[in-house]
Amino acid sequence: MKLTIPENIASITPYPPGKPIDELEREYGISGSIKLASNENPWGPSPEVVRVLGLELSNLNRYPDGSCYYLAKTIASKFEVDPAEIVLGNGSNEVIEFLVKAFVREGDEVITSHPSFLMYQKFVQVRGGVNYIVPLQDMKHDLETIHETISEKTRLIFLDNPNNPTGTIIEPLYLQNFLNRVPEDVIVVLDEAYVDFMDAGSRVDITTMIQNSEDRCPVVLLRTFSKAYGLSGLRVGFGLMAREVASCLHKVRQPFNINQLAQVGAKAALEDEEYFQHTLAKTRRGLRVLAKGVEELGCISYPSQTNFFLIDVRGNGDKLYQAMLHKGVIIRSMSSYGFPDFIRVTVGTEEENTRFLAALADCLTDLGYV
Ligand SMILES: Cc1ncc(COP(=O)(O)O)c(C=O)c1O
Numbered sequence: 001m002k003l004t005i006p007e008n009i010a011s012i013t014p015y016p017p018g019k020p021i022d023e024l025e026r027e028y029g030i031s032g033s034i035k036l037a038s039n040e041n042p043w044g045p046s047p048e049v050v051r052v053l054g055l056e057l058s059n060l061n062r063y064p065d066g067s068c069y070y071l072a073k074t075i076a077s078k079f080e081v082d083p084a085e086i087v088l089g090n091g092s093n094e095v096i097e098f099l100v101k102a103f104v105r106e107g108d109e110v111i112t113s114h115p116s117f118l119m120y121q122k123f124v125q126v127r128g129g130v131n132y133i134v135p136l137q138d139m140k141h142d143l144e145t146i147h148e149t150i151s152e153k154t155r156l157i158f159l160d161n162p163n164n165p166t167g168t169i170i171e172p173l174y175l176q177n178f179l180n181r182v183p184e185d186v187i188v189v190l191d192e193a194y195v196d197f198m199d200a201g202s203r204v205d206i207t208t209m210i211q212n213s214e215d216r217c218p219v220v221l222l223r224t225f226s227k228a229y230g231l232s233g234l235r236v237g238f239g240l241m242a243r244e245v246a247s248c249l250h251k252v253r254q255p256f257n258i259n260q261l262a263q264v265g266a267k268a269a270l271e272d273e274e275y276f277q278h279t280l281a282k283t284r285r286g287l288r289v290l291a292k293g294v295e296e297l298g299c300i301s302y303p304s305q306t307n308f309f310l311i312d313v314r315g316n317g318d319k320l321y322q323a324m325l326h327k328g329v330i331i332r333s334m335s336s337y338g339f340p341d342f343i344r345v346t347v348g349t350e351e352e353n354t355r356f357l358a359a360l361a362d363c364l365t366d367l368g369y370v
Pocket residue numbers: 038039090091092093094117160163164191193223224225226232235236237
């Protein structure tokens with residue numbers, strides 16, 4: 001085979017896929033392992049979601065509704081926007097891809113922070129765009145340096161708020177002040193994948209964000225059903241934005257990008273407010289228990305407004321990750337994010353949290369970290 005691989009594609013490091021748990025267990029000779037590595041919801045989707053998905057299975061001979069009419073209508077009423085201001089994606093990942101496809105040409109510039117969600121930069125590389133990467137400052141987005149980095153070629157700025165992997169947020173006034181200074185032709189994407197876990201007082205007002213796009217830089221808000229709603233496997237996310245921006249994204253998407261099960265399941269998830277609130281309460285409780293537990297073990301935990309948090313284990317994070325794996329506890333080492341002494345852990349069920357703390361205690365002692 002003689003392939004001509006474009007330089008921008010050859011230089012991409014693929015997103016590191018986790019192995020299926022069954023495979024890992026076979027490899028390590030363990031069983032009953034738990035995964036606290038991907039910021040998923042450990043309690044699963046609402047029973048009502050499971051029920052409606054079952055009912056929908058016999059309709060899979062039909063193409064889904066390409067406009068996602070009912071799901072978009074439910075989102076519109078919940079978030080007080082117009083359906084024309086919504087673009088749905090196969091996970092919010094796909095909406096990120098649409099934004100880059102629609103607005104970034106070869107040589108155009110996109111600004112992201114480091115570390116933050118890895119996919120922004122990859123989509124830009126695929127388009128032949130240029131990534132400008134601004135390091136976080138004190139674990140937070142450095143909006144001053146980001147502002148200084150804007151040039152005439154800047155098309156998009158991605159800000160995950162809260163940030164993955166640090167769990168930190170952008171103070172609303174700091175953000176507002178920044179947005180007021182961004183040129184009108186630069187789109188600011190606020191990726192709110194974890195917004196549901198945030199303190200209500202720190203969230204931005206969606207309507208104001210979108211409507212203010214009229215006389216300043218457009219703002220796109222990204223949301224996902226993968227985290228608080230427990231639907232990572234269904235793949236549904238959406239963006240809220242001015243209709244002019246949305247109409248560009250609709251031009252670059254496939255006609256049936258949201259499958260039928262995803263449409264029905266996501267709608268049911270949004271409608272089950274009680275289950276959603278239970279999930280949030282349990283997550284917050286779990287986060288408090290875990291943070292206290294790791295501090296008692298001599299590690300440093302970083303405050304987070306998400307369903308995960310960073311832990312400074314005061315020793316090599318990769319080694320700890322391996323040791324935890326042998327005990328059947330899957331976490332994320334943060335060395336590839338530039339934090340060699342850190343791990344990232346997602347809140348699990350009560351039993352999973354207890355098991356994590358016990359395994360951590362053993363591994364820290366075995367490795368002689370604390
Ligand atoms: C900050 C952030 N944005 C977006 C995503 C993608 O989520 P989705 O499952 O909706 O594609 C993730 C997933 O982990 C994330 O952490």
